[in-house]
Amino acid sequence: MRDDVATAVRSSEADLPLSLEDVVPEFRVVVRGGNRRGIRLERFFWTALKRFAMSRKSTLGQTVEDISSLAPETGNLTSAIRVACARWLAEENTDLRKLASLRRVNALLMACPSPAFALSSSKKIIAFNQAFQLLVRRQLPAEPSDAGRHDLKLALDLNVADIFARLAADGDKPVVTGFVIGAADRRYRAQLSIVRAPMSESEVLLAFVSGS
Template sequence: MSASATSPPSNPDPLLLPLAKEDFGLEFRVVARGGTRRGIRLERAFWISLKQMAESRKCTIGMLIDEIAGVQAQSGNLTSAIRVACIRGQAKENVTLSKLASITTINAILVACPSPAFALTSSKKILTFN
């Protein structure tokens, strides 16, 4: 068996960002909404995601958690439901941003541009032009 068959392929564009030790620690927070106080323990990354989701919806983290709690009432595991909501929210945002950055969208913008224009990749190569 050759060495190339046993070693994992080198990937110049890693899938994961470097993770800090703080990312793995659980944070406990008390979230109050509508007279109900909930003690929730989540990883820091999920608290950050919840904050971003709440800001984009122009609501508080408490309102968001209250909505999640109402939807998942039958399962009984609120922290799991919060994690799933965070993952789904990030996935939805990723799809939206991918559509905005698609070559089709870029071409449409360039076609609409009245003067000569071009789009570059991050490595400064011409992607497309009008």
Template sequence: MAQPSDKVDDRPQTRDSELVFRVVEDGGIRRGIRLEAIYWRVLREIAELRQKKIGALVGAILAEAPEEANTTAFLRVYCLRSALDMLAAEREVTDPSGIGNLVRASPAPAFALGLDKRLIAYNQSFLNYIQARFSHGETEPVNRDLRLALDVQLAVLAANLKANGNRPLEAGFTVGLGGRRLRGVLNALLAPAAGQSIMLCYVLP
């Protein structure tokens, strides 16, 4: 029987919590610092994003520390705050309420669908696209008895997009209003929405 430490789920956390001693240098100043491996990983990623050496990053961080501050504690707090800031920024981008902005930014007809087939957002170009074919004097058909369906099941399309790295996939679609039907082709991909799957659909000419 495998020991608890041999479990796949346990190994990464065990490695991340191991204390690692490193000597970093900045401007001729050498510092020996002992931190958990996860903090060294965060510092390395921040340094790469800022195109700095890790020693220069550590030096810049500690230059802001009060004299009485504990070096390792200050670095841990910095890493945690940086991670929380990045998480907050990601949540802002992936908030479903922001999906409408991605749709509206498209110059081509575009809309967003939930996997429950609910029309979440559409842009003015899509409204014009529908009105040009269905309006006959009607001004806002999208807000009336509009039915929208893709030729492939949304759950299947979402699974295929996840499998191919979310590269856009072509799919047919049908728009129905009353007894009239309109067929078209679109490119679909998954929106960067946290906690749910939302399909971004861009109508092809």
């Protein structure tokens, strides 16, 4: 049976974030107030339980004790622990998704006093702040009859794919590159300081105009 499980897990590794080590049960003893509890859980849930306890600023033993006090007397403690961990992970994932959204990226841009914009992996400006809008209007004035800057073009000194690669290698260090925006026969050149936007479902860059 164990060989069958191992084969099934290995065959799905390319599609699922799962490894054999995650599903192998481990027996550990948890101590709280002199009380010792022997618990058998999969390694994944031991890791999740430890993170859950840290998020509560609590110990592993206290967290298990709290879960036990909420579980029915006739219930299964290990099942209650798995449910508690799964629910906490789901809530944490929901909170992270709210943070990792274009709406939150737009809020970050609006809070920035300097010109800034969000750039997709296809080099399309998908959001910008008022300071950037004023910069474009000042440097690349449109005709009075033109309601927008649909002819605006952007060019970066560095390839967008190279920028993503550099940020993947060292995400704590912004990438600096020159850029040019143009419309009609006008051009404006300056520098950008670029970081990866906090988005999980798409690749987006946050670009801040740092100097001309």
